[in-house]
Amino acid sequence: MQLQVAPSILSADFANLGRDIRMLNRSADIIHFDVMDGSFVPNISFGFPVMKAVAEIAKIPMDAHLMVVNPHKWFESCAKSGVSMLSFHLEAAGRKTSGNLAAIRSLGMKAGLVINPDIPVQRLFPYIGKADYFLIMSVFAGFGGQKFIYESLDRVAALKAELEARGDAALIEVDGGVNASNAAALAAAGADILVAGSSVFSAKDPEAAIASIRNAQ
Numbered sequence: 001m002q003l004q005v006a007p008s009i010l011s012a013d014f015a016n017l018g019r020d021i022r023m024l025n026r027s028a029d030i031i032h033f034d035v036m037d038g039s040f041v042p043n044i045s046f047g048f049p050v051m052k053a054v055a056e057i058a059k060i061p062m063d064a065h066l067m068v069v070n071p072h073k074w075f076e077s078c079a080k081s082g083v084s085m086l087s088f089h090l091e092a093a094g095r096k097t098s099g100n101l102a103a104i105r106s107l108g109m110k111a112g113l114v115i116n117p118d119i120p121v122q123r124l125f126p127y128i129g130k131a132d133y134f135l136i137m138s139v140f141a142g143f144g145g146q147k148f149i150y151e152s153l154d155r156v157a158a159l160k161a162e163l164e165a166r167g168d169a170a171l172i173e174v175d176g177g178v179n180a181s182n183a184a185a186l187a188a189a190g191a192d193i194l195v196a197g198s199s200v201f202s203a204k205d206p207e208a209a210i211a212s213i214r215n216a217q
Helices: 012-025 048-055 069-082 090-104 122-125 152-166 181-187 206-214
Strands: 004-007 031-034 062-067 085-089 112-113 133-137 172-173 193-196
Touching: 004 012, 004 206, 012 031, 012 048, 012 206, 031 048, 031 090, 031 172, 048 062, 048 069, 062 069, 062 112, 069 085, 069 090, 085 133, 090 122, 090 152, 112 122, 122 133, 122 152, 133 152, 152 181, 181 193, 193 206
Parallel strands: 004 193, 031 062, 062 085, 085 112, 112 133, 133 172, 172 193
Antiparallel strands: none
């Protein structure tokens, strides 16, 4: 499977969001939304009106990462807003994790499970077979522009090995500090989808930046 790039529109130019989405339609694989509530993480980002506006012009899948408390409250709204991939944090869901994954799938979306860098990757293993993808945060959720945590490579490799041992086809997504300089190492470790924010939208040529991440293997 070719490495997929999912630019995070949290780093896009919101005064020219339509232009940026059309650029992603041409050059990216997935549009990534970082949804923050000001409680699970300190920052607040955007909500469903923005998702719906993007959905009207998006030609590639929309992937929403919920950094919120009580994530289950927002699943139906995400589905109605055009999201096709939806992930939430294990730390926020606790004992509701399995039910949440099933609920997302029941709404016709792919279900993803996320952990921050301080959560042992082995805590994802009980949910293999219940999730369509797993999101490994390679920085702490809630802030853009952080430096990539290189220990994330070992976490990706450990998860990939467990997936292969069980014959499970779930994808591995990585988010945080991703750029062309670490994309090849992430792909080699087993990552399938790379989320990139500032390394794409701060580049002089965002489309070339996306291509350099995708082709870094």
